[in-house]
Amino acid sequence: MLGLNKKDFSLLIVVAALAFFAPIILNIFPKDSALSFFNGGYPDLMQRFAIFGIFAIGFNILFGLTGYLSFGHAAFLGVGSYAAVWMFKLLSYNVVPAIILSVIVAALFSVVIGYVSLRRSGIYFSILTLAFAEMSYRLAYSVLTPLTNGETGLQVYTNDPQILKGDGPSVPHLFGLEMRARTELDIGPWEFTFPVGYYLCAVILVISFYIAIRIFRSPFGLTLRAIKSNQNRLRYTGMNPKPYMLTAFVISGMYAGLAGGLLAAMDPLAGAERMQWTASGEVVIMTILGGAGTLIGPILGAGTIKYLENVFSKMNEGLLHQWFSFLPDFMEDGVIWVVSKFTGEGWHLMLGALFMIVIIFLPGGLIEGGQRLMNAIGMGKKKDEQSNSAKSEPAE
Amino acid sequence: MGSFILQILNGLDKGSAYALIALGLTLIFGTLGVVNFAHGALFMIGAFCAVTLSRMLSLSFEEVDPTKTDFLGQPLVVKTPYVYDWFGPEAGAAIIDWAVPLAILMAIPIMIAIGFIMERGLIKHFYKRPHADQILVTFGLAIVLQEIVKANFGANPVPTPAPTAFQGSFDFGIWLGFDPNIIIYPYWRMVYFAFAAVIIGGVFAFLQFTTFGMVVRAGMADRETVGLLGINIDKRFTIMFGLAAAVAGLAGVMYAPINSPNFHMGMDFLVLSFVVVVVGGMGSLPGAVLAGFLLGILESFASMNEVKSIIPGIDQIIIYLVAIVILLTRPRGLMGRKGVMED
Amino acid sequence: MSAAALAPVLQKLYGNERSAYHLTADYTWGWTQQESIQAATEALGWKTVNNVLTPLAQTDFSSYIAPVLNSGADVLVLNHYGGNMVNSLTNAVQFGLREKQVNGKNFEIVVPLYSELMAKGAGANIKGIVGSQNWDWKLEDEGTKAFVKSFGTKYGFPPSQAAQTCYAQAMLYADAVERAGSFNPCAVAEALEGFEFDGLGNGKTLYRADDHQCFKDVLVVRGAENPQDEFHLVEIVEVTPVGQVTYAPDHPMFAGGELGQCNPGA
């Protein structure tokens, strides 16, 4: 169906269902229960799941398929955001032209940066992409301030032209449908929020995912995997790896631009910090955490990181005391001392440790972890062979 | 002319920090074939060795002085460092004053130990893994190390001054026949440069003139063959990792007075030092040192008003620009060997 | 604002005939800060020798500081904040600028805006450096005393201005919500427009309706030469009354543009 085989189609359905029902699934705990702390179903976080999911899907097309590790993809996300906000400033708050332009601008940037960076491979490629991204970041903060509004961030002012605005809303909207509009649904102790902005992101996420599946299964995707495997053989087989690499680079750059455009559509503000190399590092972490080269891994990785970031960073000591109050005092203090190092402000420690554990023990990411778990409990033994060839292609 | 000389001095000094870090990175890469993204963190830990020692030396006992009050209006608690009590106030003050140079003694064993633990506990499992995995696991380690330091020392920079004897600056200009105040340079930065030169010279001499070093150099050139000769190259490589960690750590100890150490300083240097290594040529020790000084000097020139007025913002991007140009024109960096890290 | 507060003190301390060399963090905050301090000092009769922009990501400022002495300037103004300021000030002192004599005067360093946290990061280098602050725990009013007492009892050290700001803002917000009778951001904004209050330690404070700027007394401080303990890093030189720092809402340099319409969100 839709040009997919049965297995891929069911994967797409799963992702679509997860995306569609996320506001319910993520708010599974009743709002007054102690566990409601772990709910992630608020609009801002859900939008981030979807947007960074798109970013990671795109990054995976480059890194997962070809093995080229770019340390500068945040630059494309950044220019995507700037392009979108410029569209808001010049035309109107309608998100459609903004998102389209963000993809186009990111594509142009990635053609230039990709063309130069792809002249080298291995760590040299990584350093080149890193250098370009750092240059973009630093210039956006300083010399390019007329274009980027520097550290204040690019935003829409009332005296901006907005030539197509007319009587339209003064917030980002989709042909009049405001991004921040939402429907709330109370069922007994549960409370669910269905935001418009999230659903726009979710629909785009599902489409992006669908396109990614098609790319993975296409002759182009196969060629990219062949590039990762043996460029030398590929050249003597009559293919020119360079344009394939560049295409993959540009496609992943466009995904990043799309993610940047969506970030701006959710909150019409674009800042240079989105382009810093640490932001590029984040998408690498997401992709690998989930499982580079797998279809669904990057989405999982993005979701996991954004969820942990939100949940762990808001755990403070007061909350921990509440939770561990059942322990005897001396143990409570000990446990809290340890846990507090990994939560709240210390959540980066948790991130670093988690990331190390995944790289050491699960080079295939969470997906591999899931598969091993399935195998361990005797399920999916049969599926293993199939999924090896069809789905999971660990980082290397 | 004066400002030109001044910026060369600046560049040499900046370059010594880059060169020291890049040297350690290259030792690890050249011998073990591992790309260590946690190397910046080792530099940072070195700087915090200086902080720790100066805090340990300042450990104090408390006495209540009823004649004075503190900010809440309660009797003032006066803290006196134990060293004052043991050695008398003057000698005690001198010891605290010399905390940073003394920290070198403390840092060497600590850094070597950290290097050993890192290599045996983590890195050795990654020799056969792809470079991307090495980069990523050491990146994770760098985050963990810097977060541990942040949890213990806070997020703010910790001022760690040089000994009083080395504070202030020296007027080079007079010495070279210029007017006063034209070419001045801080004493401590000159110490740093000299220190870097000694360390770099020491490492090269060690590799050049000891049998140990010869084996390691041979191993850098062709690991398998040396392994076949029945030499336990792994053990030597562990030692090399310890040595590289010590070089990074010492670079950090001595850097503490130049910029107050903070938990993030490793990451700040990491990206730069990778650029330095790549520009020098992965796996080439002289390349790393040369590129360190070259980039330091170029960075200093780019920050000159005369240059900035022609190309605004050039100081923001000079390092990266140079890196891109060198990588495109000399694919293996300035002194890189063929076939290193190209897959 | 800090510039307007600082200028009279600078005049008193360093006279009218000074040449200033500016190092400015290369981003919007740095630019505006530099612009206002330049205007204020030039009004005193100071000359501006040079203004050099430094990258925000810079950690070692030596190559920017090295040419200062040779430029003929006798004052270095560091328009840096946070980590930038800690490092640039540390570097400047390393270069021995404060021990030098230029044009027959002692060379001086000015940091227009700094906080205790930054002073702590700069350590001994902050000694004698003049700058401005929002608030300081050594103020003598009742609000400050009460806050310092309860904060100091709980944490064992006096509150920083950041702590005071957080506390004061939370109080103000709570009060505004109460007065507005609503959490609606527009209602809260309206409750704060033109609101004037006192007693939180900052003296009489006004949230001007025209441009939503906050006006209050500004402290001019100086790094203590011989701090009696680790908490007395800075000493208050002067409290510049609010009247001296107030400017017209349409002041060409500070005008923030129109406020736009309030958007209550979803």
Add this chain to the structure above:
Amino acid sequence: MGILEVKDVNKRFGGLKALSDVNLSVQENTVHAIIGPNGAGKSTLLNCLVGKLIPDTGSVMFDGKSVLGRKPFEINQMGISRVFQTPEIFGNLTVMENMMIPLLAKRDGAYRLHAIESIDHEKDLVETAEQMLKDVNMIDKRNMHSASMSRGDKRRLEMAMCLVQNPKLLLLDEPTAGMARADTNNTIDLLKEIKATRDITIAIIEHDMHVVFSLADRITVLAQGTPLVEDLPENIKGHPKVQEAYLGEAH
């Protein structure tokens, strides 16, 4: 006129003269072996044919067109496929996927963006690949991860990948190097079958005389970068110059 004409090719590496005045003519639909002691320049010559090296002087014409200055993928597109000394395959891919790449290259050229249609829908290519796998007795391994196969199987797969492109010229670089006798014989049988069933020219570089004399129609002996003799196999066997060259190597 042969299908491959090498004229007066010279190649130096610094002070070392790797090839001097090499002339070689490979006739269509023959097996032409190039033999010679170590360091005779066989690999250098091969690399000049496939675009990895460019000769300092001379010309290399294939099918009436010069290959000089062309990149390896362009030369492959002209109809030259190459088998390496150690099998070069796509280790991350399955056997079937390995087969698809050369077919795509053959049909679509050096670059064509096919990013949407599934590879499984390329029915024609899949059939061709399956037929080829049947021909080399590998059809039962079609879904195997190619990196996990034996060296012999990898060699066969690589050969299949080259043959499936229907090249005009197949270059074999010591195809039996490091193989056990049984595997070597299998390879010889495979090559014989290819020779019998296809219109194909094969140029083979080989050490193993057994292989050479089982297959070759003509043999060129290379020593110190220069062709010594070119003749029929039976004439090569007892040729004094050849013996000298090989004995010279032994000493």
